Amino acid sequence: MSLELETLPKEQTIYDQVIARGVSRREFLGFCAWIGACIGVQGAGVDQVVKALETKKRIPVIWLHFQECTCCSESFLRSSHPIVADILLDKISLDYTETLMAASGHQAEQALQDTMAKYKGEYLLCIEGSVPLAEDGVYCCIGGKTAKGIAEEVAEHAKAIIAWGNCACSGCVQAAKPNPTQAMPIKKVIAGKPIINVQGCPPIAEVMAGVLVHLLAFDAIPELDNLGRPKAFYSRRVHDTCYRRPNFDAGLFVESFDDENARKGYCLYKVGCKGPTTYNSCGTIRWNGGVSFPIQSGHPCIGCSEENFWDKGPFYERLPNFPGFGVEATADTLGQVALGAAAVGVAAHAVMTNFRKRNEIGEQTGENAEKAETADAAATDDHSI
Amino acid sequence: MNASHDYQRVYVWQQPVRWFHWINALAIITLGVTGWVITHPPALMNSGEAWTSFWFGKVRFVHFTSGYVLLANFLVRIYWSFAGNKYASWRNFLPLTKAQLREVWQVLKVDIMQSSDKAVHALGHNAVAYFTYAATGLLTVFQVVTGFALMAPTSQSWLPRLFTWVTPLFGSEGAVRTYHYAGMWLFVIFTFIHVYLVFYHDYVEGHGVMSSIIGGWKFMEKHKIAAQEATGISGLPTKSRQTGSRPKV
Numbered sequence: 049m050s051l052e053l054e055t056l057p058k059e060q061t062i063y064d065q066v067i068a069r070g071v072s073r074r075e076f077l078g079f080c081a082w083i084g085a086c087i088g089v090q091g092a093g094v095d096q097v098v099k100a101l102e103t104k105k106r107i108p109v110i111w112l113h114f115q116e117c118t119c120c121s122e123s124f125l126r127s128s129h130p131i132v133a134d135i136l137l138d139k140i141s142l143d144y145t146e147t148l149m150a151a152s153g154h155q156a157e158q159a160l161q162d163t164m165a166k167y168k169g170e171y172l173l174c175i176e177g178s179v180p181l182a183e184d185g186v187y188c189c190i191g192g193k194t195a196k197g198i199a200e201e202v203a204e205h206a207k208a209i210i211a212w213g214n215c216a217c218s219g220c221v222q223a224a225k226p227n228p229t230q231a232m233p234i235k236k237v238i239a240g241k242p243i244i245n246v247q248g249c250p251p252i253a254e255v256m257a258g259v260l261v262h263l264l265a266f267d268a269i270p271e272l273d274n275l276g277r278p279k280a281f282y283s284r285r286v287h288d289t290c291y292r293r294p295n296f297d298a299g300l301f302v303e304s305f306d307d308e309n310a311r312k313g314y315c316l317y318k319v320g321c322k323g324p325t326t327y328n329s330c331g332t333i334r335w336n337g338g339v340s341f342p343i344q345s346g347h348p349c350i351g352c353s354e355e356n357f358w359d360k361g362p363f364y365e366r367l368p369n370f371p372g373f374g375v376e377a378t379a380d381t382l383g384q385v386a387l388g389a390a391a392v393g394v395a396a397h398a399v400m401t402n403f404r405k406r407n408e409i410g411e412q413t414g415e416n417a418e419k420a421e422t423a424d425a426a427a428t429d430d431h432s433i
Numbered sequence: 434m435n436a437s438h439d440y441q442r443v444y445v446w447q448q449p450v451r452w453f454h455w456i457n458a459l460a461i462i463t464l465g466v467t468g469w470v471i472t473h474p475p476a477l478m479n480s481g482e483a484w485t486s487f488w489f490g491k492v493r494f495v496h497f498t499s500g501y502v503l504l505a506n507f508l509v510r511i512y513w514s515f516a517g518n519k520y521a522s523w524r525n526f527l528p529l530t531k532a533q534l535r536e537v538w539q540v541l542k543v544d545i546m547q548s549s550d551k552a553v554h555a556l557g558h559n560a561v562a563y564f565t566y567a568a569t570g571l572l573t574v575f576q577v578v579t580g581f582a583l584m585a586p587t588s589q590s591w592l593p594r595l596f597t598w599v600t601p602l603f604g605s606e607g608a609v610r611t612y613h614y615a616g617m618w619l620f621v622i623f624t625f626i627h628v629y630l631v632f633y634h635d636y637v638e639g640h641g642v643m644s645s646i647i648g649g650w651k652f653m654e655k656h657k658i659a660a661q662e663a664t665g666i667s668g669l670p671t672k673s674r675q676t677g678s679r680p681k682v
Contacts, residue, residue, distance in 0.1 A: 049564065152501070179477075179614075222456050230622070274598065274601050275600070275601055284586075285587070286624075294483035295483045296489060296490075297490035298481065298482075298483040298484075298485070298488065298489060299477060299486065299488045299489035300481060300483055300486075301474055301476070301477075317474070318474060322607060325605065325607040325610055326607075351605075351607060354606070354607055355604040355605040356604060357605075357607075360611075362609070366472065367614070368607065368611050370615065372613065379614050379615040383615070383617075383618030383621065384616065387621060387622055387625060389621050394625070394626065394629045396630075397545075398633070401547070401633055401636065405636065405637055
């Protein structure tokens with residue numbers, strides 16, 4: 049890749065390269081309008097996207113892979129639009145990425161150092177995967193350096209950081225209990241740099257492309273929610289954009305995966321759908337070029353763009369296990385046990401109370417015939433009730 | 434022991450306190466039932482189409498509305514803990530004085546361990562009960578805060594949007610929901626014990642505690658009232674206008 053860059057004219061724009069690769073201007077404009085719609089800009093904003101891709105220099109990108117499965121890269125590669133895969137990822141943007149670059153070994157490490165030196169303070173750092181901290185970080189080492197060391201070194205002069213996927217945003221499966229490697233999301237490892245959390249396992253390709261284009265076109269961090277996710281894609285719940293939502297409001301639920309209600313396409317809430325607490329664009333942008341998304345295929349959302357979603361299971365039940373009480377305890381189990389204990393305590397208490405009351409009855413005038421006589425004689429001025 | 438039955442009628446719970454109690458009870462029951470249904474919707478195996486019904490949406494609407502009622506009612510009660518009589522005062526809710534702590538210990542001995550015959554005859558609540566209601570108030574705050582945090586992302590209203598900072602503390606909205614639901618169980622257990630203890634106190638004391646939350650009056654032997662007043666509890670620095678026999682509000 050670095051070889052190829054040498055042969056290209058310096059500082060080409062994305063537009064130059066798109067045209068050089070045989071894409072027509074019409075197709076290019078089509079891409080701009082499409083990605084503009086994805087990132088939620090108005091008509092006038094599309095104009096800005098076109099201008100940016102035509103005139104701005106490409107953003108140098110360093111794309112690091114730590115504890116991950118590369119499903120984020122895979123997702124990105126499978127974007128429905130060829131310009132995303134061919135241009136943004138394959139040819140233009142990446143100066144260093146372990147999984148895709150041609151160079152290996154010392155050459156690859158040299159490419160990383162060169163990019164960092166050449167574009168100091170300019171390059172965009174994309175991180176896929178979490179960073180293990182246990183045992184001084186030995187669980188993920190590349191070229192003799194720990195993930196933590198690499199992340200800190202590269203982040204120091206990065207313009208901004210994109211954390212791709214649930215691993216980089218919140219640790220994903222390797223950070224699930226008991227998290228043996230102490231896998232940490234990027235936000236817990238690096239401080240003092242703007243971090244864009246592009247959540248999901250993996251994130252939707254169009255979302256990833258949209259974030260990159262936004263950075264390029266507006267030269268600014270997109271508006272983020274309070275968990276650091278771009279609002280354009282993560283401000284609405286899967287639930288709010290789900291085409292099965294009317295069934296939820298009507299109280300029509302699938303009870304099991306093979307019942308009549310499932311066949312009718314009722315809401316998957318009772319078979320564990322996490323859509324009501326999951327913020328993502330699955331309901332609108334969908335997957336694989338808008339073909340489908342899990343709920344459309346009859347499977348409940350597992351909430352893969354939310355923190356600790358592996359520990360919020362079971363996937364197929366409405367009520368999650370309650371944290372801190374072993375594997376099988378839901379809030380209902382705990383509540384019922386506590387209520388049962390209270391009932392037993394109350395019953396015992398009530399029995400004791402009756403013994404006490406028996407003693408007390410008769411102390412008072414008029415409450416016990418035999419004692420009342422003597423009491424009346426002794427205290428004639430008593431006002432009995 | 435003085436067995437005198439010279440009773441005095443004391444106006445303990447003023448009207449705002451009684452209104453608060455019953456509105457609060459109604460709101461909590463409504464929130465509990467609708468919250469339960471929202472978490473465990475019943476299985477209706479019908480062949481309906483979605484457009485014919487909106488019942489689940491209505492259950493949620495009732496839940497949200499009751500949440501606002503709970504909050505508004507709670508705020509009124511906080512106001513009344515400054516404006517009301519000495520039994521309603523905020524000073525009673527935390528056992529900070531020596532007299533209150535002594536009473537806590539005595540109540541535990543009598544009511545829980547049943548190891549002492551020296552019953553505490555409080556005109557308001559006893560110190561343990563006041564503290565329990567403080568904890569319930571805290572639970573109310575927790576439910577209101579998490580509830581509005583859950584509502585915030587889909588609400589255009591300013592009030593829920595005051596609580597957008599909550600979800601990041603829990604990490605995800607799913608976690609907020611789990612704790613919000615667990616809070617309901619605490620209310621269930623509270624209600625169970627609360628109702629039992631009201632029966633218990635009415636049963637062993639005969640001070641009309643059960644009817645006091647309807648009419649406001651408690652009935653107590655004069656010598657017990659005098660003993661209680663001497664402790665200074667439930668009336669910590671007494672102002673002259675805040676006497677127990679204040680006219681009905």
